[in-house]
Amino acid sequence: MNYRHAFHAGNFADVLKHAVLALCLEHYKRKDKPFAVIDTHAGIGAYDLTSDAARRSPEWQAGIGRVMDAERPGDVARVLAPLLRVIEAMNEAGTLQAYPGSPEVSARLIRSHDRVHLCELHESDARTLDRRYALNARVKVEQRDGYKALKTLLPPREKRGLVLIDPPFEGRDEFVRLAEAAMRGLERWPTGTFVFWRPMKDLWSLDRFDEGLAEWLVTERDIEPEAILRADMWVRDLESEGKLAGAGLVIINPPHTLEADLLVLMPWLCDVLRQGEGAGWRLDGIVTPEMAAAWAE
Numbered sequence: 001m002n003y004r005h006a007f008h009a010g011n012f013a014d015v016l017k018h019a020v021l022a023l024c025l026e027h028y029k030r031k032d033k034p035f036a037v038i039d040t041h042a043g044i045g046a047y048d049l050t051s052d053a054a055r056r057s058p059e060w061q062a063g064i065g066r067v068m069d070a071e072r073p074g075d076v077a078r079v080l081a082p083l084l085r086v087i088e089a090m091n092e093a094g095t096l097q098a099y100p101g102s103p104e105v106s107a108r109l110i111r112s113h114d115r116v117h118l119c120e121l122h123e124s125d126a127r128t129l130d131r132r133y134a135l136n137a138r139v140k141v142e143q144r145d146g147y148k149a150l151k152t153l154l155p156p157r158e159k160r161g162l163v164l165i166d167p168p169f170e171g172r173d174e175f176v177r178l179a180e181a182a183m184r185g186l187e188r189w190p191t192g193t194f195v196f197w198r199p200m201k202d203l204w205s206l207d208r209f210d211e212g213l214a215e216w217l218v219t220e221r222d223i224e225p226e227a228i229l230r231a232d233m234w235v236r237d238l239e240s241e242g243k244l245a246g247a248g249l250v251i252i253n254p255p256h257t258l259e260a261d262l263l264v265l266m267p268w269l270c271d272v273l274r275q276g277e278g279a280g281w282r283l284d285g286i287v288t289p290e291m292a293a294a295w296a297e
């Protein structure tokens, strides 16, 4: 386990992921009933953008740094407001030194009767996380394999909320583990919102993965194709050399407001975060060849 999120915190992929997380939580808060957030790959919770790691790899400058500096038209400001409120609360006015990880977004947005369950496998990261939330009774930290934990954590007693699965994609088998987690997770909790993060390296393989997952969910779990939303963004040509060029989310059972909000956010975000030729985004469902054929009949 060599992956350290501190090198990537606040980059373009984080901004999209955390904006989606914040929008989902704000949606659940429209009803008074409690909800749970289960974050299987939590990281350390929050990141110091002046740290050695962030200085050596200042990806945040081309991510949240640009977002904070940009003029945000009315509708974009509305959609980004939940995430930006969290960031502003962590920083002195007009400064950007701290950036929230997914745990901190959740911890700051939940209400007194909601809860967050965090799993982090890396020993010292889990310790850091545990210290951070030691006094917060609404946040529970476990040093544990987040994939395996789903077996006992789902369905949550609240029967409302979200599972975020945000692995480091260090191992070759990560896509397989992600798909298995999706299958098992949805078996245990078919009505929960599941947010899966995945990198975009080779679009052909990614589409095959998405289509296989969608096909299984629709045929084996009776998930409606409309209940699967995909939000991907790439900041330069996906074929380009160097660091990660694209990433995105598959969201199963998204809040019904999410697609319209992302339709406002994604073109603006892509424009602000582009790093060269070939940047783009997509917000769509996942249509497999089998589904397309069935619909055509």
Ligand SMILES: C[S@@+](CC[C@H](N)C(=O)[O-])C[C@H]1O[C@@H](n2cnc3c(N)ncnc32)[C@H](O)[C@@H]1O
Binding pocket: 001, 003, 005, 017, 040, 041, 042, 043, 044, 045, 100, 101, 102, 103, 119, 120, 121, 122, 125, 144, 145, 146, 147, 166, 167, 168
């Ligand atoms: C991409 S980072 C998570 C970032 C975090 N979700 C956020 O948005 O701030 C992935 C994290 O998963 C941890 N990890 C790796 N394998 C894991 C596993 N099987 N279970 C739980 N955590 C794991 C890594 O140590 C790393 O901190």
